[in-house]
Amino acid sequence: MSLRDIKENLYKKEAPKNLSEHEISQYDPTVAKNTGEMNKGADDLWAKKNGFDQKEKKAIKKGVIAFLIILGIIISLFAYWIIRQMLFQAGNATISISGPSQANSGKLLTYEINYQNDNRLSIKNATLKITYPENFKPSQEAGFQEENLTSGSFNLGTIKGKSQGKVILNGKAYSPKGALIYLRASLSYNPSGYSSQFQTNSQIGVNVISAPITLEVLAPQNASNGDVVDYQINYRNDGAEIINNLVIEAKYPDQFTFSSASPKASSYNNSWDIGNLELGQSGKIVISGNLEGERENIKKVEASIGTREKGEMIVFNSESAETKIIFSPLSIAQAVNGKKNLNVNADDTLGFEINYKNNGNIGLRDVIVTEKIDSPVLDYSSLKLDGGSFDIDSKTITWKASDIRSLKNLGASQMGKIFFSIRVKDILPVGEEKDKNFVIKTVAKIDSPDVPTPISMNKIISSNAINMKVNSKLAISVKGYYSDQAIPNSGPIPPKVGEETTYTIHWKVLNVSNDISGATVSAILPTNSQMTGNIFPQDANLKYNERTNAVVWTIGNVNSGAGLLSSSPETAFQVKIKPSPDQAGREVGLLGKTVFSAKDLFTEENLLAEAKEKDTNLYEDSSIIGKNKVIN
The missing domain is CATH 2.60.40.1170 (Mu homology domain, subdomain B)
Known part of the structure; x- marks a missing residue:
């Protein structure tokens, strides 16, 4: 019933008899009396309810249990981590290399590699890998397994906790003086109870202060463009033992044209197989060729000695020498059958053309031109000269002013030509096994007393060489x-x-x-x-x-x-x-x-x-x- 209805009923003259009737509730005095609600005061009715009901108590209990479980897990994990840290730390497994930091090339070196496990746990599958350059040769040590030219390893197995050990590595460094090489050690392992692999490293640098083989490279101090130059490589075993399977390699400067070498090169005109070199034994190699270049250019020739393994050169020593290209007032060049480079056959006729010139600004007196043609395959009886004279002993043709009038005073920028011919023998002189690989070497030179000789320098004599290989018949x-x-x-x-x-x-x-x-x-x-x-x-x-x-x-x-x-x-x-x-x-x-x-x-x-x-x-x-x- 709405308030409006109640109001209308109250103010009617004849109110309904059942107006006071209502549904029984806690607000009914008779009901409240029986339940005790009526005895509560105002404060009791509005007071905050104390305690939790059953549902709230259950929820709180579950939350507390979950928190305690999580806290227990965290504490357990932290305790486990603390225990593991107490049992193993990667930094507690260490290695170190001790030994000489300076070495004489070719001398035996001894290095001690110490390993230590300061953990409580053992480490398993421990392998100590040693790496080194190709010019370091390890000795055969107990337990050392050589893997390739630059590495080997020791299988250490299990290293117990709180223990240490060492291995010995002996070897020799074959390097040029001043070379710095590194020996590196790497310990890889698995701690007990761990699936992960750990690794620790160490290294030592070794400075090579001497070489077992003395190497010397000699070259002319100066040369003019196109001159014939000779390089000489001297070598000697000054070490304490025989050195086996030696090889010498030369690196020529740019614009150097190889002509010949004594002894002959084993391959590519720049490599010689020396073989075994006894204590104190020495040898030399002489290389000839034409060197070209611009004035003031510096031309460097290099030589290295060592051994070759699997196609790679392992260098024991290396040296170099330099030649300066200088201006020469005289120049000379030659061609054979119109070519500067050629191979010839038995019974060929070789037609020579020599071109010479005064490149200076003044005339040069008493110029002399020579041509040396020395080979057992040449038929000297077939020599045809355009003036000049041939000396059979020195195998040299000489042209002077008495042969060519212009040589008396060769004017500035004046040039000239000389022609001659000679035949290759039809039957090549083969009488023993060494009679093979014939080469006809010719060297043309030009000189004048008016060409100066600078102090502390070689006399400037222009020259030109041609080397002709003879094909087999x-x-x-x-x-x-x-x-x-x-x-x-x-x-x-x-x-x-x-x-x-x-x-x-x-x-x-x-x-x-x-x-x-x-x-x-x-x-x-x-x-x-x-x-x-x-x-x-x-x-x-x-x-x-x-x-x-x-x-x-x-x-x-x-x-x-x-x-x-x-x-x-x-x-x-x-x-x-x-x-x-x-x-x-x-x-x-x-x-x-x-x-x-x-x-x-x-x-x-x-x-x-x-x-x-x-x-x-x-x-x-x-x-x-x-x-x-x-x-x-």
Whole structure:
């Protein structure tokens, strides 16, 4: 009932009898009396309720339990961390290297590598890896496993807590004086109860203060553009032991053209295999070539000595020398057959042209030009001169003013030319194994008394050199037989129309002065000629293509002097012919032109030798002379 309804009922003249009736509640006096609510005062009714009900108590209890669990976990983890820190810390596993920080190259060095585990826990799978440069050679130590040229390791296994140990590494450093090398140690391990791997490192630097091999490089102090220069490399074993498998390598300056070396280079004109060098043993290498450059340029030549392992040079010592390019008032150059660089063959005629010039601003008196041509393969009887005189003892041609009038006073910027020729011997002088790899070296020089000689410097004499390598001479012998001991033949002699007759062809090669590789002999059989398949020796690498009628004999490498100083490679094979009626009364072809080809390993040129075709006119077989033409 709304308040408005109650108000209307109250003020009616006749109020409803049931106006005071209402639903029983805690506000009813009779009810309140029984429940005690009516006895509460005003303060009791508005007072804050004390305590928590059951739901609130349960929630609080759960929160407290969760907090205690989390706190327990945190405390446990912290305690575990503290305990682990007490049992293991990476910084408590250490290594150190002790030993000499200065060393004489080639002397035995001893290094002590100490390792220590200050943890309570043991460390397992401990490996001590040692790394070093290629020019440090470790000795064979107990427990040391060499992995490659620059590293090895000690397998330490388990290192107990609160323990330490050491290993010894001996070795020798082979380095140039002043080199700084580093030995590095790395300890890798797993602490007990850990899956992670830990590592600690240490290193020591070693300064090399001396070298076991003395090396000296000599070069001219100065040279003019295009001059011939000689470099000399001196070496000596001043160490305490034999040094094995030594190699010397030279690094030439820019614009240096190699001409020759004594002894000859082992490879690439700049590397020499010295082999073993005894205590106190010494040697030298002299290198010649032309040096070009602009005035005031400094040209440096370097040399290194060491060993070569797996294609890499391990240097024991290195030195260098410098040459200054200076101005020369005289210049000279030469060409052979119009070229400055060339290889020549036996029986070649060499046409020389010498060009000279006064580059200065004043004339030069009494100029002399010389040309030295010294080689055992030259035929000096064929020398043709345009003036000048030849001294057979010094193998030198000299031109003076009496030969060329302009040399009396060569004016400023004046130039001139000289021509002469000489022939290479047809038969190269090969009498023993050392007679190989021939080189014709020619050196032209020009000088005048008016050219000054500066104090503390070399006299300025202009020169120019050419080195010509001589190709090996190849030859191929082709012979045919009917009566042959290696492969017997059959059929009518003279050959008869419609009937088969067989012949044996012999190939024999000759190689004179240089080693060769990739040697092959090949020929084409005429259509009417075929191989039977019989060859000698039976293991000869001889192939026949029936479709092209090509025969190829693969020989491979052939040493110099084969056929002169040693036996020649030789093979034989059988061919057959069946003459046709149109061939009656004529000789029948057995073999086409034979070609012998190979690569010269000294001059690096491809060489060829050829032999003429072969037919049934086999003059080398006396048993069938006059029986070479086909009959009916």
